[in-house]
Structure formats: C-alpha cells, structure tokens
Amino acid sequence: MLAETAHFALAIALGLSLVQMVIPVWGVRRNDVALARVGEPAAIAVFILLAFAFGVLMHAYAVSDFSIRNVAENSHSAKPFIYKLTGTWGNHEGSMLLWVLILALFGALVAFSRKSLPDRLRAGTLAAQASVTVAFLLFILFTSNPFDRLNPAPPEGNDLNPILQDLGLAIHPPLLYIGYVGFSITYAFAVAALIDGRIDAVWARAVRPWTLCAWLFLTLGISMGSYWAYYELGWGGWWFWDPVENASLMPWLAGTALIHSTIVMEKRDALKVWTILLAILTFSLSLLGTFLVRSGVLTSVHTFATDPSRGLFILVILMVFIGGSLALFAWRAPLLRQGGLFAPVSREGALVVNNLFLAAACGAVFIGTLYPLALEGLTGAKISVGPPFFNATFLPLLVPLLLLLPFGQSMAWKRGDLLGTAQRLAAAVGVGLVAAVTILALTRGGPVAAPLGIGLGVFLVASAFWDLGERIVGRASGLGAIWSRAAGLPRSAYGTALAHAGVGVTVIGIAATAWATEDIAIMKPGDRLERGGSAIVMQQVFPRTGPNYRELVGRFTVEIDGRPRGTIDSMKRTFITRNNMQTTEAGIRTFGFSQLYVSLGEIQPDGSVGVRMYTKPLMLLIWLGSVIMALGGALSITDRRFRVAAPARARQPAPGPTPQPAE
Amino acid sequence: MPHLLAILLLALLPMTSARAVTPQERLPDAAMEQRARQISAGLRCLVCQNQSIDDSEAPLARDLRVLVRDRLKAGDSNGQVIDFVVARYGEYVLLKPPFGLHTALLWIGPALIFMAGAFGLWRLRRRQASAGLGRGLDDAEQAELERILEKR
The missing domain is CATH 1.10.8.640 (Cytochrome C biogenesis protein)
Incomplete structure (x- = not known):
C-alpha cells in the first residue's frame, strides 16, 4: 500500500511541477504578485512529495520488501544493512528517483532564498527548474517506475552487484548528483534571464553561490568516485578516461569556466552572453552525461537502437532542453547589452583566457567521448579512443592553463601589468624551480615528468599563498595592521587561494604517480616481496565468511626501511548470493600521503597465490587536493556579499564604496 | 554515476x-x-x-x-x-586511433576549438578597438576632460 501511495505521490508531484512551471510565468506577465509567488509553495511541496517517495523506496530496501520488483532485483536479505540503504540508488530506477529528489531539493532551496533573489528572477527560475522536474518525472513514471510490484513476491532477492556493496556507493553518487543537478539551477537562472531579457551584475551575484555549490559537490563527487575506483578495481588506477568518467568531467570543466566567468560579469558587467551560454552548456553536459550513462549508448550504438525506450526518452529530453534553451539563447541573447571594458592584460582578461582553455579542454573531452559513437553511427567504422588520445589532446590544453593560473590570480583588475605580476611571482616561480631541480637531481635516471610536474604543483601552491600573503602584508606595517587587513580581506579571496592551492596539490599527486611501482609474484606463506624500501612478507592465507560472501584472505606483514609496520589484509571475495561473482578487496596501508597497495590474483594449483604489490608515492594528494579545492569553493560561498540582501531590497544606505573583493 | x-x-x-x-x-x-x-x-x-x-x-x-x-x-x-x-x-x-581521413576531425578538433576561440577573442578585441573603446583620449578630449575637472 505504501509503495502505491509513493507512486501516487510521484504523480501529484508531476502535477504540482506543471503548476510551478506555468503559473509563475503567467503571474509575472500579468504583474500579479500572488500568482508569481505560486512557484514557491509548489516547489516546497514537490520536494516533500519526492522525499516521501524516496523514503518509501528506502524503507522497502531496509525491510527487504521483495514484492517490489526493484528491491527484489537489487537487494538481498543477508546484505549488510548499510548496503541495503545505499542500494536504494544502486540501480537505474532508484538513482533516477534520487536525481529528481535533488532537483526538487534545489527548487525548494530557491523558493526559500527570499532575501538574496529579486522576485521576478526567483519566479522565472522556479518555473524553468520545474520544467526539468516535469520531464524527469515523466521519464520515471513512464519508463522507470521504482514501485512496480511483483506477484507473487519472490522469497529472496537477487542481491546488489558486489562491486557496489561498498561505502563508496553511499558517498559518491549523492555527491555527484548534487553537483550534476545543482547546475540545473544555473541553467534555470539563465533561461529566466533570457526570457526576462534582463541580465546584470545582480544576476551574476545571485547565481554565483549556486554555481559554487554545484561545482564543489561535483568536484567532491568526481574525486570520491576516482578514489573508489582506485581501491575497488584492484589495480590502482585512478582515472581511466572512460566515457562515463568523461561524462562527469565535461560539466566540471564547463562549470569551472562558469564560476570564473561570473566573476567578470559580477565585477565588470561584461561577458554576459558568454556566461549565459556557459550556464546553458554546463547543465546540457550534465544532461548529456545522464543520457550517455542511462541509455546504454556507450556499450554499443546497436544496443541503444534495439532497446530504445529509455534511451530515446532521455534523448528527447536532451533535445528539448538543449535545443530549446539554445534557440532561446539565439533569439534573446542579442538583446543583452555588453557592459564594462577592461584591458586584455588584466584580471578580467586572464579570466577570459582561463575560459578559452577550459572550454577547449572540455571540447577535447567531448570530441574524444562522442566521436567514436558518431563515426560508428554514420559510417559503421569502429575506432577506440583511449587514454593516449586524451593525454595527447587534453594535457596540452591543461598545462598552459595551470602555468598561467598564478599570473591571473595576482593580476590587477581592469588594467594589469604583466611584468609587475611576473616580478611579484618571482619568488613562487623560484620555489617551484628549486623543487623541480632538487628532485630531478635526487632521482637522476628516473622519469623526468615527475619532477617537472611537482615543480608546477609547488609553484601553484606557493603562488596561491604568496599572492594572499602579499595582499595581507602588503605595505602594512605592524602586526595590528596586518591583522586588520587579514580580517578585512573578503572570504572569497581566501577561497580562491585555497582552491588554487588545491589544484597544485592535485598536480603534485598526479606527477608523483610516475614513480609508482608494480611488482607481481607468486607467493606462499613466508615469501617476501620487496621494492625500494617497502617489503611485504606473506604470513598466511585463510578463508573467512562474511554475511553474503566467502573470502580468501592473504595476510602480510609490512616492513618499511627494515622496520615492521603492521599488517595488510588483502581479500578476494566470492558472493554466493550473486552467481559466485568475485571481487578484489585490495589491502591498502597509508604512510603519510603515500600508500602501499596489495591485491590478490589467482590461486595456483599448489595453493600459492598471485600477489601484486604497488607502491604509490604521494598518491593521496590527488584526492586531498580536490577536497582542498572544494573547501575553497565552500569558503567562497560564505563570502559576505552573498549573504547581504539583494540590492533591490537594501534596507540601509550602502556604507560607502566597499573594498572590492578580488577573486 | x-x-x-x-x-x-x-x-x-x-x-x-x-x-x-x-x-x-x-x-x-x-x-x-x-x-x-x-x-x-x-x-x-x-x-x-x-x-x-x-x-x-x-x-x-x-x-x-x-x-x-x-x-x-x-x-x-x-x-x-x-x-x-x-x-x-x-x-x-588501438586505444590511440591512427590519424586518417576518418579521424582527422577527432585529432584536430580540440585544436580547432581552441583556435576558433582565440580568433573570436582577437576579433572582438579589434572591433572594440576600432569602435574607439580601447584607445585612450585624443588631445581634444584630454583638453575637454581637464576643463571639466578644473570647473569642479
């Protein structure tokens, strides 16, 4: 009964979304405030209804209600409780429900943000947001009903794919979806502005916290997904240029460009047309990602053609929203007047260059991901586009961007001075060079890319903080002056420095992967495997039983530079509930930022086991850097200027020219 | 996902x-x-x-x-x-597709996007400059500006 109620709740939510989509626009047209405000309660109600439906599905998973097809196909009564809960979104239907739930959550948040948004913009944004909700609720109701019943109910479920029975499933998809779907808000803002025909710095300021929020969650989502793949897939790779990964990287690149272009717009009232286009493109790429992953088109163009119901539905959604918004853009964008001016060599100019590189990098990923599909669809020729392609096209666009980044960050607004900026950065350049040369000398004969990459990363970190330090210390004299300057600097300045330093940290981690080692051996208890200063000695191999699996455990003692440093357990699991499918649970020990990674291979006839040992120096920095980036984004959101009321509703006279925050 | x-x-x-x-x-x-x-x-x-x-x-x-x-x-x-x-x-x-007629767009596409963007920016810059937006003040304008400033 509960499931039917939840299904009904989805239908009501669909109806209310239609109301939310249509009535406010009409209200704005007729200048009827009451009608224009209908979107707010509607958005909140839609969220409550979807939260209820999602809660019901989760409950069904928690109590293993196998009369619901979705639960029976994806769960098992013996599965650990936490994985029963996370299994709610470990399947197509559940994950789409999570998708619209987050969509509705953002709608409700916009409805609540009365203070920071002008009324017309809020009404238009809620309406545009509702149109996306309508489309995806239709998709769920018509092709992916999570509350479908089975009669008779099977006594036991099929269990969740073992690889998904991991904490990663609890963390990665929700973070990623908040990021993906969060960009629907910037999209809605852009569409509302286009319909309204008005866009200015107020728009940029209103949209910025939302963009930052979506961006930081997407950053975390991608990075946690990368870490999950790293430890779960058992060979220590962290990025595979897989189409599904690219599907999340593209909106990230576009979103990164967007958070930088809105700065120029907020500051100088310039780049309006481009910013609007970026806002549309970013969410379009999110939709494209959803289409790529959900339609099955990636496995083969032909599977898509033979079972097109879901894929075709999303394709139509994709075309309506991307095509519609781009058409709207082509029609209305010429109305937008360009604003302030700036010299090519200036902070604004640097941000334009940033956008050029990010857009081209995004284009490279886009082409590499979709070209094989298009080629096969058009000519039938099959080609593979793998990591070598992306390394050859993406990196040449990324490295110059990273090299230029510090110059942009410390360039003056409006009219900059290249030579002066270079002089101010001299110290950071020096630190980076010293780091690179020192490491190069210490690791002579090793890979050259690693020291150079680390030098670049050190340069990025050093310049991020050097610039910040200079603005705090500057020409100030005395501790008190420094303190008051530090307190007076806007939070977004700290956020920028932190985020850019995070990029540097990630770069260091990536560069260090060139030093990673791999050793393969067949071991029996007592055997020793050694590389550099790290060694493992196999103690024993024994079977163990878990709630829904059996596993073979290899226990190793670890020695670092001759000293014992505890043990590592590395497992090979067999899921009896799922056709004896096997997974590798790598044993990982962390030393500082470096890791020792041991995974079990095949068991030999004589009882010995294939063992792979990887040393991964500074590996954790890759993900740590992205967490620092996200923290920088979070710090920027808390900046004072986003918390004050929208200018139209200012309650007191502006307290003089506020010191302009510098991003 | x-x-x-x-x-x-x-x-x-x-x-x-x-x-x-x-x-x-x-x-x-x-x-x-x-x-x-x-x-x-x-x-x-x-x-x-x-x-x-x-x-x-x-x-x-x-x-x-x-x-x-x-x-x-x-x-x-x-x-x-x-x-x-x-x-x-x-x-x-091959994970690295060979360069050929059928992959030409794949390989030069990213560079094309970059160059098209750079070219667009250059054009925009020139249009602004020729519209008088990018240049400084000429002598007459400078004199006018000083006159206004003096009046204050």
Missing part, C-alpha cells in the same frame, strides 16, 4: 578486476617485458569496456598478451607487433 556505471559495466563482464599480467606470462628478458607492457597498454581488450589488455583479466586479453610476447620473442619490433595485431583485429584494437 559515472564511476558507478564504469564499475557496473566492468563487473558485468566475465572477469574479475585485478590487473592482469600473471607471473607465468612474463618474459625473462626485463627489457623485452617492458616493451610488451608498453605495447599492451595501447591495445584494447576487445570484449571489455574500455580496458587495455594490460589491465584486463578476460581470457581473450590474456591470449593477446601472450601473442604480443610471442611476436617480440620472434624478433619483431614494437611497430611490427602492433601492425600484426591490427591486421588481425582491425583498428578498433
């Missing part, structure tokens, strides 16, 4: 996930083994989702790894080994 699905798709395929090369497959000659690894990393496992034969435990990938090593032992150069595999399995096996 992306990784989730990557993992899911990988999981559906007939293999477990640990990296592939087994100790038995390895060549005694370390330099030659290094070459084999290099070649393998660029060859696609044909039954997998976006994995190289170096990463895949699928039986077909293992056969290909052994084939690569056999060719190397027979004295082939890296290029000859790759040509041999391509002749057998087609271009699809």
